[in-house]
Amino acid sequence: MIVALNGRRAELPDGATVADAVKEAGVDGDGRGVAVAVDGEVIRKVEWGKTKLEGEQKVEVVHAVQGG
């Protein structure tokens, strides 16, 4: 299926979860300091592995950056 992952088209296997999308976005390790929103709604970290994605969803994977 195709999702919009951080603004880019990404192909994920059917049945992929938020955890898979996080990995696809380039996050290594346990995802500390990372948060995810799917279609604008935050998915808590404990739910990443069991939240399945659907095609065309917008997945945003964010972390801390320098900012004023």
Add this chain to the structure above:
Amino acid sequence: MRSRVDSGSRTPVSVPGDGPADGGAARAGDQPDSGFDLGDRSWGSRLIVGSGGFPSLEAMERALTASGAEIVTVALRRVDPGARGSALEVIDRLGLFALPNTAGCYTARDAVRTAHLAREVFETDWIKLEVIGDDRTLFPDAVELVGAAEILVDEGFTVLPYTNDDPILARRLEDVGCSAVMPLGSPIGSGMGIRNPYNVQIIVERATVPVILDAGIGTASDAALAMELGCDGVLLSSSVARAKDPERMALAMRRAVEAGYGARRAGRIPRKLHAEASTPGEGIPELG
């Protein structure tokens, strides 16, 4: 031109910063030396520094250390697998509190969602709330700002809103339960200082939550003025990060905030149009 300034008057001229020594001290969170209460915590430093705009993480670390700040603002953006180092690692190593912002949000909805993401990333319910109206001025959108503040306060966030230098808007933000009000001095990154000290003074006079001057600081005297006006703290970013020597400017800002606060507490002399001799006029010998 204000009507009170007339050439024949000996009446003290009242301008912003001339308030009584206890003008700021009477409000909540004040302590004899420095330090203030913000949210549910006490802080030793009244200077809050943004982490954006530094030429390198190393420069940021040196400047943050020199500033003495305990609170550092950070932002959220999409992960970048190629990024080197992490601002959060530096902030953690220095033992500072990372205050997430909602920079770049134009609507209440986006700001609320960004605050939710920030809560996940930083494991804090503190948020520096920014909802801007356009990218040319970066002025807050008052309507969206109050709407977002109300929602986030209801959800249990400690909301610190970046706001216009508008006393009525500041009151509205306080009324919905914000933990501080943070009026701009002038546009973000402009370095124009405090363009309307009169409004800042009015905000300070009636606020019952801390007032933190946020945005527009260009140099140390601007930070000192903010404190002389009675602000409880100063939040600045570009003036340090984009200075030729960020570390040195950070130290200057630290001293400026302390000096301005001290001057406010001490109570400055009233301004007068004419001289008032400090040496006694009596007992002058006749030498002619």
